[in-house]
Amino acid sequence: MMQTEPEDLAALPLTQLRACPHCDALYRLPTVRPRERAVCQRCGLVLMAPRARAFTRIVALSACALILLAVALFTPFLDLSAAGLHSDASIWDAAMAFSDGIMVPLSIAVAAFIIVIPALRLALIVYTVFPLIGGGAPAPHAARAFRIADDLRPWSMAEIFVIGVAVALVKIAGMASVTPGIAFWTFGVLVIVLIWQESFVDREQIWSALDAARPDRGQAPA
Known part of the structure; x- marks a missing residue:
């Protein structure tokens, strides 16, 4: 998961943004497929890890x-x-x-x-x-x-x-x-x-x- 520049974040709707619950780093919500994981680049916390079915x-x-x-x-x-x-x-x-x-x-x-x-x-x-x-x-x-x-x-x-x-x-x-x-x-x-x-x-x-x-x-x- 890549962190978005602050000026880019301001133009995005809130539904497309997610903040890390541990360190508050702000990210654009990516598309994560089953068996993939989205990890915070700052603290390493797993933000998304969907599973099939x-x-x-x-x-x-x-x-x-x-x-x-x-x-x-x-x-x-x-x-x-x-x-x-x-x-x-x-x-x-x-x-x-x-x-x-x-x-x-x-x-x-x-x-x-x-x-x-x-x-x-x-x-x-x-x-x-x-x-x-x-x-x-x-x-x-x-x-x-x-x-x-x-x-x-x-x-x-x-x-x-x-x-x-x-x-x-x-x-x-x-x-x-x-x-x-x-x-x-x-x-x-x-x-x-x-x-x-x-x-x-x-x-x-x-x-x-x-x-x-x-x-x-x-x-x-x-």
């Missing part, structure tokens, strides 16, 4: 992640046995473990970060991207929905939860017998699916499709 794959992987999250939510996550006592817990049980007294805010935060926000973000992405498959018109308020999904990205902490569980398992392995349940493996697959889904999400590609698919701008290619 990305919208179809994003929707499929997002729907898969929602199903995995639903399965993991209510099936046993860990089975603990120690001194003749036996206990199993689901992810929902873990989120509600601090739901009494002054620990209620902690319980709400855990439920939000590992359940509510990931599910909401996936649903918003499906709502935004699904109508764009095949060049369709965007759903009502799709731009707002995608903006919210993008804002929620740092607060979706399913991956952090898995890391925390792994650390906890190491600490308690010598005190109790720990058997991973269905939800444990489901959640592990969920994290892989989320990472895979994120690899297809090119924000510039989605924003361009939302803009181009408006009724007054014509139809965008899928």
Whole structure:
């Protein structure tokens, strides 16, 4: 991606300009084909990296992640046995473990970060991207929905939860017998699916499709 001279930028409409979100370098929006990348010349940040059939794959992987999250939510996550006592817990049980007294805010935060926000973000992405498959018109308020999904990205902490569980398992392995349940493996697959889904999400590609698919701008290619 080549940087445009300042006097040239002034003559371009805003829809043809893009600023690097890291260093604010301003560029003319190029045509980037699937498997190509547009990189900021100043800081090296990848600005655009469209993928072939990305919208179809994003929707499929997002729907898969929602199903995995639903399965993991209510099936046993860990089975603990120690001194003749036996206990199993689901992810929902873990989120509600601090739901009494002054620990209620902690319980709400855990439920939000590992359940509510990931599910909401996936649903918003499906709502935004699904109508764009095949060049369709965007759903009502799709731009707002995608903006919210993008804002929620740092607060979706399913991956952090898995890391925390792994650390906890190491600490308690010598005190109790720990058997991973269905939800444990489901959640592990969920994290892989989320990472895979994120690899297809090119924000510039989605924003361009939302803009181009408006009724007054014509139809965008899928």
